[in-house]
Each structure stands twice: as structure tokens, then as C-alpha cells.
Amino acid sequence: MSHTGTATTDMAVGAPTAVVSVKPVVLPAPGRGEDLRVRVSAPATGSELPVIVFSHGFGESMDGYGPLADFWTAHGFAVIQPTHLDSRTLNLSPDDPRTPLIWRLRVEDLKRVLDGLELIEAAVPGLGGRLDRGRVAVAGHSWGAQTASMLLGARVLDPKGEPGEDLSDPRIKAGVLLAVPGAGGADLTPFAAEHFPFMNPGFAEMTTPALIVAGDRDQSLLSVRGPDWFTDAYVLSPGGKSLLTVFGAEHSLGGISGYNVTETTDENPGRVALIRRLTWAYLRTALGLDDSAWPAARAALAEAGDPLGRIESR
Template identity: 55%
Template structure:
């Protein structure tokens, strides 16, 4: 793996359209959606991407642009926790933030034909049978729930909110198991992390974890973010990014102020491995994924890729 395009498809031009607005009375705010797509190609698979806590549909350009230029239609929404929406601290929707995010994603899938027709030149070019959910941090949990991660709601217990329209997932720097491993802050403020059950996730998935991602949510240190891999069933892969902190070198945006470990090589690694995985899991091409598995064995300075 190098930091420039030596393998994979030649990047194609992309177009991005926003905001596409879906009426969503049950969430109290219209749902704003952005679609980034290649200008050419047909039977294009979809990546449904969920942003991290506080972000919005304009985030994560390094990943979104790379995936779209590699042949994928990338769909992003602005979720209720976005700083753009300024929800007050006592807003009654806050404890259910995790649930509204999943509903946002399902709403997008329900309205995919409408959204597709709203992007000039896109109609008829999407393959609705190949949809991968992806997300960073809080968004990684959202993607996980769509493929079978079960979150225990204090009121209703554990629920299965998976969606059969989603074939696989990519979870980047995502929360692990809850219970007594949570810090008091996480236990008190993020009730959706208290009890997460990864054992029902049968769909294929790639987990990306930074080995320096020491979040203030768990007492276990960086290994916590590998739980979505270690605690779920087979047909999963784990990319461990060496030296990677929570933003994995800067995946949330170029020169983004929240990035604590800015590193273009790290971002390029995540770009290349995730695109190779997307092409592999949607059946487009296996070569780049096999190449990544070969190259990223124990001694590679940027990262390690393992599968089960």
C-alpha cells in the first residue's frame, strides 16, 4: 500500500448535490441529505454514510470523494446531534439520538428512488441491491445497528433494528462493549453505549481502529474500538491503523480542527483499504482487497489487516 494511486480503478469525476430535503415530521426536523456520485457508470453500488457526533452532511470529504471517484454513490445525512441543529441540552429527543439516526438511514432507503431522481443524470444508474452502511464514531454504531448490532434501550430493552437492504458495513473508530468498562461520563451521558450486543451481526464487515484511539468513554483504552470485530461473528476484517487516534489521520476533513493526529499517509491508507473492501464486498473486484491483505501483514509501518 502506498500513498498514491498505484492500484484500483482510475478515479472518475464526481458530482455532489445538497441539500435534498425529505419531510420527516416524526423527528421534528426535515432530513437533509447529500449525494455524491460518479458522473459515469451504471449499476453503481451505494454507501450509506453516518457522520460522527456533532458533524453534518458536509463532513468526511477525504472518504466520500474517494469512494465516489472509485465508483460508489455516497449518501450522507445531517443527523439530529449535528451542531448545525443546535438542539438544546434538555431536548427530549436527546436520549434517543441513536434511534433517530437509524430511522434517518431507513428513511433514506425508503426514499431512494426519489433521491436518485433528484440528482441530475443519476436516475437509473444505482444498483439498489448493493448497499453498504458505513460510519465514523457514533456513525459506526449507526451502521452497525443496520446490520444487526443490538443496543439496549433503558425503556424497551434490546432491539433488532437491522435492515435487510444493507449487505455489509464499515465501522470506523467505533464504540465497543458497554457495561462496567464505560467511564462514568459515558454511562451517564451516552445511555446507548451501556449495553451493546455484537453477536447478532452476520453480515460481512470491515472495522477500522486506531491503536492510539484512547477515548474518554471506556477504561479499556484503544483496544475497545476493536470490539465490533472481536465480538461479532465471522466474515469480518479489522484494519488497525498504527499511530491512529480517533480521526485516523484526518478522515473527517482536510485540515479539520478536531484531528489530533493529522497524517496524510494514514488517511491514504484508510481511503485505499476501505475502497478495496467496498469493491470486494460488492463483488466488483477482489484484486485490491487481496493485495491489501497480502501487504498489510504484521510488519507494515502504517497498519495491520486481519480477517476471520
């Protein structure tokens, strides 16, 4: 194991605990066309559990992202993963009238989870009364990161550059945006500009604290820019943000979307270990659980002889 791996592994994470995971928990969703199905995972014991609501990338489902969800849950977080309408498990037709609205329905899915925490607690044996409503974070990967960013205050800009509706949610105290798409307009390929009008984010109002995670080899097929496109949410938003740049990482960031998934082009367990520990430490501090977790994690990375990434903050 490299010195890097040791440095990040030695971060005071604590031993993993037993977890309980239940799926599907079904939340009524009138007007959506079908009810919202979520996976709920939580430590088997403990109270006042902080919550992470996780939005998956295009085509994925509540069953994805085990390398992150399993780690977060085993180390003290309740993780709630909705299945959005673009999931391959639902097989929605491209000409379904909901298809152009999925970006918006995704945001509503996350809000529906927040509205349904009581129902979620009741549906999972032993979870009743154990979620901390005052410590809720949102996280997401790729399209899911854009979805999550809207709850942090990001807006979709109209063709004139005016910010659209404010979909932020005061119940969300912090965010983790993994490979979040950057600016639209001239930064998009003609195909993306024509087919994905919602890919025109404005980050000027994204005021909620967040950690943005970007791979320095993540070349998007939707943008004419290089991997720095994925840092826009950090560069263009107000302060109170941190950026983790992961060296050598492509869009799967080493393989966060699942164990042995075929779409991972840059499989690297070290990168995944780094990301899950740093995101865990960031949220521990951002949600007021442990002021020292994030500074200690940053120090461990800075002191590594051959680091897997770098952190900056503003």
C-alpha cells in the first residue's frame, strides 16, 4: 500500500458498525406517474442519526453507489437513495411526456424524501425517532450532483441568462457534489445545448456549504471544455465551498457508482477510499458533528508523500 493510502486510511474514522438496509420504501407521489421508491440504510444502533439524501447519476437507481452508501452508513449516517424516473430499472420511453421534465422531477424526488422522513422512519424496523432532522445533507453524482445542487441554491438559467425558479431547501445544511456538470451556453457541445436545455446552471445563488469533487481527467462528451468544467460549481458559487480534485480520476471517480460496474473506466480502489473518507469527514464537520474531522482529513492528505488529490477552500 502506498504512503497515500496509509495516510488517508489512518484518518480517525472508527470501526464500521452493523447496518440495516430496507428497499423499496414507497413514498406516495401524486402527479409523478408512479410512486417514489427509495432505499433506506442506517446504522443498526444509535440515535440522532445525521441524514444523507443521495441522487444517482443518469440511468442508475437506488441500488447503486454501494462503495459510498455502505461506508457512510457503517460510519454513522442514515442514507436515503431514491430511484429517479431516468433509471434503467424503470425503462421510461424517450417519448414519454415526463422525459423533458425529469430534471425537475428529480429535484421534487429529493424534496419528497425530505417531506417523507416520518413515513421512512416508520417503514424501517427500529428506525423510528432516530433521524436527526436538523442535520440533513444532500449528495449526488453527475446528473445527480446537478439535482442535488438545486437544493443548495443553484438555478437553471434561461436563454437570456436569467436565473430560473429557486428550488433551494432550508432543510439541507450541506452538500457533496461529485462530478457535477459545469456552465452551459458556449461551454456545451451543440448536441448538449440542443437536447438538454436544463444544462445551463447558475451557481451565483448556491450559498449552502458544499464539497465539490472533480476528477482531473474527467473529459465530458457534453462540454467543449476540459476537466476544469467540473470545477465550475466551486469557482462560480459564493464562498463556503471546498474543492477536492482527484488526480487521474475520470467520471466514475475511481468507481464510486458500484462494485465491479462495467462503466467504470478508471477503476482505482485508492481513489474510492479517499473520496468516501473525505466526504464523510467533510459532512461530519459541515453538519456540526465533529469540528476536527475535516481539518484532520485535510492535514492527512496534505502530509501524504504521494497524494491522490488536493483540497482547496474559499
